[in-house]
Structure formats: structure tokens, C-alpha cells
Amino acid sequence: xxxxxxxxxxxxxxxxxxxxxxxxxxxxxxxxxxxxxxxxxxxxxxxxxxxxxxxxxxxxxxxxxxxxxxxxxxxxxxxxxxxxxxxxxxxxxxxxxxxxxxxxxxxxxxxxxxxxxxxxxxxxxxxxxxxxxxxxxxxxxxxxxxxxxxxxxxxxxxxxxxxxxxxxxxxxxxxxxxxxxxxxxxxxxxxxxxxxxxxxxxxxxx
Amino acid sequence: xxxxxxxxxxxxxxxxxxxxxxxxxxxxxxxxxxxxxxxxxxxxxxxxxxxxxxxxxxxxxxxxxxxxxxxxxxxxxxxxxxxxxxxxxxxxxxxxxxxxxxxxxxxxxxxxxxxxxxxxxxxxxxxxxxxxxxxxxxxxxxxxxxxxxxxxxxxxxxxxxxxxxxxxxxxxxxxxxxxxxxxxxxxxxxxxxxxxxxxxxxxxxxxxxxxxxxxxxxxxxxxxxxxxxxxxxxxxxxxxxxxxxxx
Numbered sequence: 412x413x414x415x416x417x418x419x420x421x422x423x424x425x426x427x428x429x430x431x432x433x434x435x436x437x438x439x440x441x442x443x444x445x446x447x448x449x450x451x452x453x454x455x456x457x458x459x460x461x462x463x464x465x466x467x468x469x470x471x472x473x474x475x476x477x478x479x480x481x482x483x484x485x486x487x488x489x490x491x492x493x494x495x496x497x498x499x500x501x502x503x504x505x506x507x508x509x510x511x512x513x514x515x516x517x518x519x520x521x522x523x524x525x526x527x528x529x530x531x532x533x534x535x536x537x538x539x540x541x542x543x544x545x546x547x548x549x550x551x552x553x554x555x556x557x558x559x560x561x562x563x564x565x566x567x568x569x570x571x572x573x574x575x576x577x578x579x580x581x582x583x584x585x586x587x588x589x590x591x592x593x594x595x596x597x598x599x600x601x602x603x604x605x606x607x608x609x610x611x612x613x614x615x616x617x
Numbered sequence: 618x619x620x621x622x623x624x625x626x627x628x629x630x631x632x633x634x635x636x637x638x639x640x641x642x643x644x645x646x647x648x649x650x651x652x653x654x655x656x657x658x659x660x661x662x663x664x665x666x667x668x669x670x671x672x673x674x675x676x677x678x679x680x681x682x683x684x685x686x687x688x689x690x691x692x693x694x695x696x697x698x699x700x701x702x703x704x705x706x707x708x709x710x711x712x713x714x715x716x717x718x719x720x721x722x723x724x725x726x727x728x729x730x731x732x733x734x735x736x737x738x739x740x741x742x743x744x745x746x747x748x749x750x751x752x753x754x755x756x757x758x759x760x761x762x763x764x765x766x767x768x769x770x771x772x773x774x775x776x777x778x779x780x781x782x783x784x785x786x787x788x789x790x791x792x793x794x795x796x797x798x799x800x801x802x803x804x805x806x807x808x809x810x811x812x813x814x815x816x817x818x819x820x821x822x823x824x825x826x827x828x829x830x831x832x833x834x835x836x837x838x839x840x841x842x843x844x845x846x847x848x849x850x851x852x853x854x855x856x857x858x859x860x861x862x863x864x
Contacts, residue, residue: 572670573707574707574709576667576668576669576670576691576707577703577706578717579668579690579691579692579695580667580692580694580695580700580701581692581695581700581717581718581721581724581777582696582721582722582725582781583692583720583721583724584690584692584724585690585692591716591717591720592709592711592712594711595710595711595712595760596710598711
């Protein structure tokens, strides 16, 4: 199969466009009432995004799907600073890990003293598809303001065997059942035209 | 050749023995009911028939239409015509009921060497079966069983059964948690499917389901085997006297 490269999409004028993948630590400053919306499809290596929301009404949405196989080691850091009041951030991360891959996700939300009325949400969920795969999630919330909304959640576990059995009991074979469930798990974060890549990945590694 | 022949079946879960020499023969077109106290192994029987991996068959045999059912994977059993309507249907987040049923139907067609169903035929079949069971378009778009009420889950189980048209329907406590109206809808849905080539095994605690669906045989199950069989009058007898004398 062809090599699956990491893909980063950034919203410009209402459309997502591919940009070179941020290899090293990348600082993004969002000013005015702009919104930084990005989607990352991550197969290998590191991702390190530092996002500063500089002005009132600035916002960011970071959606990331990681797919880890073989002995890949993935390190993902998404660090958002609400440097102005009334700024919004959202981090949605979904991951699949198989073989003996190791994933570390570090999601940071910083709300200093002047960040009143800010909203920050972070949600990370991962499915482990082998005995040896490892996923570690480290949510960090650094909150100094007293009038903010902030949430984080993380869930890591195997696929529910009862779901597989239920699908099999309707005539669907195990492999198709896995594909349906895993596609459903990540599909809403990835634009349709890129879902062929996740399907490729599943066909290769599951 | 019997439609279904279970002989001397012994089953355990995590080394705990649940079925102890269970035998039952069902012929084509018959409706059998299994009643019994809690923990007598009724749901275990249903799950074993469908091929749940958590149950270990330690002895005995199950032949379905002459084939060794125990040698088949759960999906092979389904594609051969076995259907289990679950007592507690599993939720499938993100998988719409419509996509789920299309995948299931095409899996069966592929197994039988047929082409996938075309979109028009599929929609027609979906509409006909869903309307009969008050399953709305909105429910078909929702992920399978996610956020469904108890009644909606039982209705969609019945609907899935009607849609997939299996030969052997196992109904595990389809009446539990249903109000009178929903019970009527579900029972009607089951009755419509009663045909000479199709057989039913219904597990229930209550006689009330049997006021809507008339069974051919009733079996009382205690400690993992059938202790008494009879016609529908047996249900009324149990309702009146309880299971004590069978234990």
C-alpha cells in the first residue's frame, strides 16, 4: 500500500485547504474575531500546536484523528492559551491504535486571570485494537479566571465485543463489523474525500 | 429432518454450568415458547443458538436444517436464517439503522451468491416493513438503538427481523418493558411473519404475550433443562401456580 502521510487541513474562506504538515512546534496566533479551524489526520511522528487566542471573540477548533500501527510512536500536543476574554476553543481528538504502537496525547487549555467568559472544551477518545497498543492521554487545565467554562474528557478502551456480536448476529462478518464501527467512530471528524485514507489504513492494519 | 434439533446440550459460562442436558426439537412452521424462573438458562439458550462467544458448549449438538450450527460463526448462522431478537439490544454509536440493515441484507445476499440489492428495491422494502411497525424515517436515520426507549428498541428488533426475513426467529423476552400498545404493535409484527416455512422460539416470563401470539407448544425450563412440555394451557397453569412444583 502507499505510504500514508500526515495531512493537515486549514479552513480558509469557508473551505478546508491542505497545508504542509506542521512538523515542529508551531505557534499560531489568532487575532481579531478570527477563527482557526484545522483538521489533522495523523499517522506517524509528532504534532505540536501552540495556539494563542489573542483578542476578544477569537476562537479555534482543532479536530484530530490519529491512526497508529506497527511500532509507530505518536506524540500529539495541542496547547491552547486563552490570552483574551471571551475566546472559545475546541479540541476533538479520536484515535485508533493497533499492533505495538504507542500514542501520547497532551491537551492543554490555559486560562489566565484576564480570560473571563472564555469557553474551552477538550474531548479525547481512543480505541485500542491490539493487546500491545498503548495510548496515554494527559489533559492539562490551567485555570486562573473564575468566570469561565472549561471541560475535558478522555476515554480509552477496546471495542465492545457485544457490538461486534450484535452485528454478526445480523449476518455481518467480523471484519465488516469492525470497519463499520471504527468508521462511525472517526468519520464525523474527517471530510468525506479524505475518508478513503482511513479506509486504506483499516484494510492494511486490521 | 427436523428444522431444529437440540440434543443433550450442556453449556457453561466462566466454568459455571448453565444448561444441563437441554433437548428440544422444533419443526418447520411451529411456535415454541419457553418459560421458566429467573436464572433457569433461557437467555443462555438464546445466546448459544446465536453463537455468542462467551458461552462454552461442553456437550451435545444443535442441528439447524440438517447443518451443524455449532460449527458456524454467528454471522454464518444469521445468513443461514437464524435471528435473535435481543432482550437488551446493543447500541451502535454512529451506525445508522438504515446503513446497518443494508449491510446486513447485502451480507446475506453475498453469502447466498446473490448481487447486492439495488437502491430502489431496498428503499421499498425498508418503507413497507418500517411503516407496519410504526418505525419512523427519523428512527432509521438515528444510530442503531442509541437513545432509543425500551419500547423503541423492541420495535426496531421486530422491524429488523421483518426486514431480514429469517427462517428461525428467537425472541428473548420481547414483551418485557413494553406497554400495552407497544406489545400489540410488536405482537402484530411477529404474527405477520408467521408462515409455514418459518419457526419461532419465544422466551417469556408472562402469559400476556400469549394472548396475542398463539403458540403450538410451551416448555417449562428449570435448572438448564426442560422439565415439562404442553400446549398453551400450561402457561395459564404456571401463571396461577408458579414454578415451585417444577423445581
